[in-house]
Amino acid sequence: MSANEAPTGRPQSKTYDSAFLKACRREEVPHTPVWFMRQAGRSLPEYLKVREGIPMLDSCMMPELVKEITLQPVRRHQVDAAIYFSDIVVPLKAIGVDLDIKPGVGPVVADPIRTRADLDRLRDLTPEDVWYVTEAVGMLVEELGGTPLIGFAGAPFTLASYLVEGGPSRNHENTKAMMYGDPQLWADLVDRLAHITGDFLKVQIEAGASAVQLFDSWVGALSPADYVKSVMPASAKVFEAVAPYGVPRIHFGVGTGELLGLMGQAGADVVGVDWRVPLDEAARRVGPGKALQGNLDPAVLFAGPEAVMAKTDEVLAAAKDLEGHVFNLGHGVLPSMDPDALSRLVEYVHTRTAR
Ligand SMILES: Cc1c2[nH]c(c1CCC(=O)O)Cc1[nH]c(c(CCC(=O)O)c1C)Cc1[nH]c(c(CCC(=O)O)c1C)Cc1[nH]c(c(C)c1CCC(=O)O)C2
Numbered sequence: 278m279s280a281n282e283a284p285t286g287r288p289q290s291k292t293y294d295s296a297f298l299k300a301c302r303r304e305e306v307p308h309t310p311v312w313f314m315r316q317a318g319r320s321l322p323e324y325l326k327v328r329e330g331i332p333m334l335d336s337c338m339m340p341e342l343v344k345e346i347t348l349q350p351v352r353r354h355q356v357d358a359a360i361y362f363s364d365i366v367v368p369l370k371a372i373g374v375d376l377d378i379k380p381g382v383g384p385v386v387a388d389p390i391r392t393r394a395d396l397d398r399l400r401d402l403t404p405e406d407v408w409y410v411t412e413a414v415g416m417l418v419e420e421l422g423g424t425p426l427i428g429f430a431g432a433p434f435t436l437a438s439y440l441v442e443g444g445p446s447r448n449h450e451n452t453k454a455m456m457y458g459d460p461q462l463w464a465d466l467v468d469r470l471a472h473i474t475g476d477f478l479k480v481q482i483e484a485g486a487s488a489v490q491l492f493d494s495w496v497g498a499l500s501p502a503d504y505v506k507s508v509m510p511a512s513a514k515v516f517e518a519v520a521p522y523g524v525p526r527i528h529f530g531v532g533t534g535e536l537l538g539l540m541g542q543a544g545a546d547v548v549g550v551d552w553r554v555p556l557d558e559a560a561r562r563v564g565p566g567k568a569l570q571g572n573l574d575p576a577v578l579f580a581g582p583e584a585v586m587a588k589t590d591e592v593l594a595a596a597k598d599l600e601g602h603v604f605n606l607g608h609g610v611l612p613s614m615d616p617d618a619l620s621r622l623v624e625y626v627h628t629r630t631a632r
Contacts, residue, residue: 283546284301286525298425312603317350337409340412343362366436372400374398382445383439407477410484425487427488427527428482428486429492431494474515488526493530525547531551537550550607556599568603574588578622589626593626
């Protein structure tokens with residue numbers, strides 16, 4: 278598939294004519310579709326209840342529980358797509374990396390990857406390693422009917438950052454030390470991660486996911502030149518791996534204003550935009566032939582309903598002439614957010630954009 282060709286997906290599937298997939302394909306939509314990054318989990322009381330006493334990574338390996346948590350925000354907010362409940366580090370855990378997700382901290386890796394010998398510990402992923410994903414996606418697709426399920430994975434840079442730093446990092450200093458100090462080891466690491474990530478996305482698509490999102494959450498830490506040289510080839514490899522399926526491929530990162538065009542060129546059909554760049558300006562940076570996703574500042578949800586509506590109108594006005602627009606927050610739902618404010622936001626976008 279060439280870079281500007283709209284993804285075809287599976288015309289026979291139940292989700293094909295959904296507003297979400299139409300917007301991704303840059304077709305006419307009945308209303309602007311809405312979903313929220315990190316909509317599964319976080320602020321929902323029904324989520325906290327079913328997760329009680331179950332560690333995060335354990336919960337990701339329990340298909341019935343994954344199904345329930347994935348469906349909760351769809352039921353509650355009437356969003357236009359579900360996102361599979363998991364985490365970007367699940368495939369790494371599945372191939373034997375010793376890591377955990379610490380509440381309030383994030384992923385923590387016991388033995389960070391700093392040397393060639395460390396890299397040799399990262400083996401390829403097989404579908405059997407993540408049998409629970411195949412099972413949960415299968416059940417979800419059944420249950421969701423016409424509502425699309427988005428599969429996802431962490432992009433090579435963001436995964437490498439957790440693996441090399443050993444946990445969340447503000448400055449990514451160890452990661453950059455490898456990138457600049459041992460470019461061959463770095464290239465081999467992100468290439469290995471590209472294979473793992475591509476295979477992980479394939480598992481989700483084969484099981485029935487209608488679209489995929491590649492999260493390069495922390496890649497905004499890089500300059501465009503470093504992105505092109507040290508990251509883009511690996512991210513492009515992931516997108517190429519899933520291109521034959523024809524499902525929309527979404528690419529998102531935080532603080533990526535200077536990288537938006539390149540992230541599209543890496544092979545995305547839909548480019549996710551955080552709140553720092555208005556969508557009309559983002560469209561200029563991305564160029565024709567791509568849909569955009571975004572970009573209400575999540576913090577706006579802490580203001581009253583009037584302010585949320587006003588800021589939403591700004592996003593919709595900037596999105597007016599886009600070829601395709603999927604409404605989302607500029608980053609994830611925060612744990613302290615009022616779920617009712619999110620439900621109201623979905624309804625507001627639907628009403629304002631009804632055609
Ligand atoms: C960087 C990143 C991670 N994980 C993810 C990213 C990329 C997206 C982004 O930029 O936000 C992706 C992710 N993590 C989770 C999902 C589920 C689907 C969804 O609702 O979007 C998705 C898509 C569940 C989760 N992943 C995590 C939780 C919270 C853990 C819990 O509820 O116990 C959930 C629901 C844990 C996690 N995992 C990670 C972080 C930073 C945290 C938060 C740590 C904390 O503050 O507690 C790594």
